[in-house]
Amino acid sequence: MNVEVWLSPAAVSPAERDHAHVAVVIDVLRATTVATTALSAGAKSIQTCRTVEEALQIKQAAQGQPPLLCGERECRPIDGFDFGNSPSEYSPAGVGDRDLVMTTTNGTRAIDEASDCDVMMLACFANVSAVAQRIIADMPDDGLLRLVCAGTNGAVTAEDVLMAGALLAVCHKKLSDTTRFYDGPLNLINDSGGIALAAWQHCISHDKVVDAESLAVRLSLTQGGKNLIAAGYEGDLVDCGSIDVFDTVPTRRDGNRFVAG
């Protein structure tokens, strides 16, 4: 399959904006980790939107049980919202069988930027193998897979690039019995794919990332990690660095409404 990586929604040329069959949006710290956690905790759906006003309007227009509002601005909970952006807030008791509306600084924006695709999924370390499995199941041989790193306010951030590289590595492992990547089943059609893969392989071999704990340490050195620590959310790094704890793949249905896939 052909694979293209966006290191951030800004870091792409017009030629890298062709229609994708599958787009996978990655905002490890924390939007896509939260979405995966919330749907795993039994939330019925998560609708994403760009602004606080939009979220409030969606709630006001809802019929029946109103949706719960979730998200952050500058890492912190939004006044009047039900939940912030820490995965640990999302329990079955809190969000089970409820519809959620989420707005975050970077993740929901990346979803909009990458909207030109047939299938959109949300990925994080917590569901990396499940996403790889779904990509392989859904993707025709000549289809285009696009991995979209959300980044932070337009800057490329390492936590999302590492996750894109990890997802490429897992896809390769599921499809090939060789460690050689360049002549394998994934055809990296832009250089950003190789750069993301190198970043992840470097992370494993040099930074000795082997488990959630060592990944959390590595995440603490990234731009997103530093921002979270500065805002007092260091504890979220362990949740966001937990690998393959969920089988849930948030998958877009109508509009920007995601359900467990």
Next chain:
Amino acid sequence: MNVEVWLSPAAVSPAERDHAHVAVVIDVLRATTVATTALSAGAKSIQTCRTVEEALQIKQAAQGQPPLLCGERECRPIDGFDFGNSPSEYSPAGVGDRDLVMTTTNGTRAIDEASDCDVMMLACFANVSAVAQRIIADMPDDGLLRLVCAGTNGAVTAEDVLMAGALLAVCHKKLSDTTRFYDGPLNLINDSGGIALAAWQHCISHDKVVDAESLAVRLSLTQGGKNLIAAGYEGDLVDCGSIDVFDTVPTRRDGNRFVAG
């Protein structure tokens, strides 16, 4: 010193556009390699500009011996220009003691985008150690060094990212006696720096890049390398992969006029 990397001029946030003390522009394939080669061959100066029309106007307005026009569009020489964009064209007999005017698709654009700096230098594999030496000589302890990868038509390309990583590695080696990078003399203030460094270290350890020949092979796999091969300029990859063959550092003087530094 504080170091910031732009993986391409598009791949940066507004926060990454503060004034830099030194900006180093990197367009390995081929603008900065050509500029370094031409000044090493004795050219007096190279003025860069964005358009073919601008280059022709500069020539027309010149007093005394007219400048030579150099550059490319879609990898190929420009009608009516004296030289194309292959390093091998630039010999002492051809450009010695002459002023040059250069326009290329990505390199000269990156120079404009990164213009907010006190000192601008051009770097490539052919002068990597000389550039590192000059950065260290010029940079105050609290100064900001920015490495700018030119990329291709807005896309991030691996050849420039690898070179940025190589330059970081050489700077580190000149300033430190430890292999540990993260607590060393270079303070990487955005994540793109770590990503570039990982790409280069991966290139050395996994792709076995140790000399010009193995680097040329690696460059042939990059977006810029593929474009050059498609246009019939595969031979340039060896010249552009030659490491430390020149001590020349193209350095901006007035306007966008570069001289040997």
